[in-house]
Amino acid sequence: MNDAGPGVEPFYAVEINRLANERARRGLPVIHMEVGQPSAGAPRAAIEEGHRALRDEPQGYWESGALKERIAALYGERYQLARTPSQIILSAGASGALVLAISVQFRPGARIALARPGYPAHRNVLRAFGLTPVELDCGPQTRFQPTAAMIEALDPAPAGLILTSPSNPTGTMLDHGELAALARICRARGIQIISDETYHGITFGRHAHSMLEFEPEAVVLNSFSKYWCMTGWRLGWAAVPSRLVDVMNRYSANIFLAPPTLAQHVALAAMDGRAELEAHVATYARNRQLLMRELPGLGITRMAPVDGAFYLYADISHLGNNSLQWCRELLDATGVALNTGRDFDSINGGRFVRISFAVSTRETEQAIELLAGWLRQGKPK
Ligand SMILES: Cc1ncc(COP(=O)(O)O)c(C=O)c1O
Incomplete structure (x- = not known):
């Protein structure tokens, strides 16, 4: 053993x-x-809301409908996309959303492509779940990001592709054309995209496009940790296509029971900060x-x-x-x-x-x- x-x-x-x-x-x-x-x-007003919620609200298992609505609206504000609140699955950080995304979509042994260098937990969580990371060697020539040609060259096609834009550790982003080309090749080859958009909101003179603008069937991960400065509150979400809403909710209830209650109160207020x-x-x-x-x-x-x-x-x-x-x-x-x-x-x-x-x-x-x-x-x- x-x-x-x-x-x-x-x-x-x-x-x-x-x-x-x-x-x-x-x-x-x-x-x-x-x-x-x-x-x-977190923003000052959000911390105050945390104090209020701690005093006035029972801290039981709970899911905030208002927060899901507010996050769904964010897709309209940032990307002019319509999402329903039910398509937002709240989780313990983007980390929790990743666990949900891979456990509902892939079976043990499935090959999942991702950039090297890349966020280590992506690769390590895939391994922990019995999946096989297929590392794409991404250097300065492609600004450390995968290209459609790299995906086209994979034989056999992987079951999934994890993208991270802006990337950790490089901060580089995939632009409109690159995201569109990756969406096209993945669709043609039946590859499920997971797009980690944890750093959206923190860009320097460039607009971050969501993969959902190009592939509505993608699963998008996001988090209150970075832009909203709430790392230790452990709150994030997955934005999922309608076909995955029920199964994601079932997995989420079984694996995590509920997202952190106090953090949800704070996050809703943080969105106004x-x-x-x-x-x-x-x-x-x-x-x-x-x-x-x-x-x-x-x-x-x-x-x-x-x-x-x-x-x-x-x-x-x-x-x-x-x-x-x-x-x-x-x-x-x-x-x-x-x-x-x-x-x-x-x-x-x-x-x-x-x-x-x-x-x-x-x-x-x-x-x-x-x-x-x-x-x-x-x-x-
Ligand atoms: C690319 C990326 N995804 C996900 C995470 C995890 O974030 P969270 O705190 O929301 O679990 C991080 C944290 O550093 C990250 O860099």
């Missing part, structure tokens, strides 16, 4: 985060750019600009074009091929915590780091200064 788990790999961001927290406990300064979470919390949330996006935009301007001067010249999300994926192979060790040493010497690309790409990730810039602009400036000082000493090789 093998109890090692079905190929689920370690999460290095968690290891670096643990080291960073140990350092902070020793009273040393840390700039947290290793984990993918906004340093701000646009001014505050847009100010966070403006901070990310400034931080992105700073990093893109300053890193080349430090010799870090190869980085993915960041269209959205709050990540910069930089090639540091001129400094060595073990970015995990490099991140540990950088943290130890400076207090700047970054993540190794190995979380996202088990083959080439040792040459990359991911910088999460959802921090303050002051912290971004300090991180650049500290990194510059460390690199000037010529320590890393």
Whole structure:
């Protein structure tokens, strides 16, 4: 009996985060750019609504009809698409929505294509459910995103394709034409699309299109974690085609019982907190600009074009091929915590780091200064 788990790999961001927290406990300064979470919390009015709900509402199993309506309306506002509230399945983050999406649609052994580099939980959850990830080697030539030609070349056709735009770890996006071409090839080959749109709302001068504009049969994952700054509240959703509504609700009830109650109250109020949330996006935009301007001067010249999300994926192979060790040493010497690309790409990730810039602009400036000082000493090789 093998109890090692079905190929689920370690999460290095968690290891670096643990080291960073140990350092902070020793009273040393840390700039947290290793984990993918906004340093701000939910909008102020949403937190107040949380206090009210805690005082006035029973915190039993519950699903908020008003929230489902509000999310359905978001598809009209953002993409001019009509969704009914019943097509919104609330879940414990986009993570919960992914579990539902794959468990209702695929049987063990099914092959599911996805980009490498990519969000590690996609690949690891597929494995945990007995599915086979088919990694598409996506490099700078295709801005780290899959293309229709890559899908066409897969033989046999996979049962599913997971897309992430904007991507974690690269922040790159699929544009209108690329999404349309991917939708066409998947339809022609009978491939079910799961589109992870967790970072919609955080883009820099480009409009994020939903896969639903091109393929109404796609399952879309989304979350309150990133744009709405509610990582720990654990709330997200799947937007699903009508044919999947009943089965998704059955799976959701059996696997999760109900989405987190308090989080649903807070999320509904957070959806009215646009001014505050847009100010966070403006901070990310400034931080992105700073990093893109300053890193080349430090010799870090190869980085993915960041269209959205709050990540910069930089090639540091001129400094060595073990970015995990490099991140540990950088943290130890400076207090700047970054993540190794190995979380996202088990083959080439040792040459990359991911910088999460959802921090303050002051912290971004300090991180650049500290990194510059460390690199000037010529320590890393
Ligand atoms: C692409 C992507 N999908 C899903 C998630 C999980 O988000 P949630 O907190 O909603 O479970 C993340 C978190 O980093 C992510 O980067």
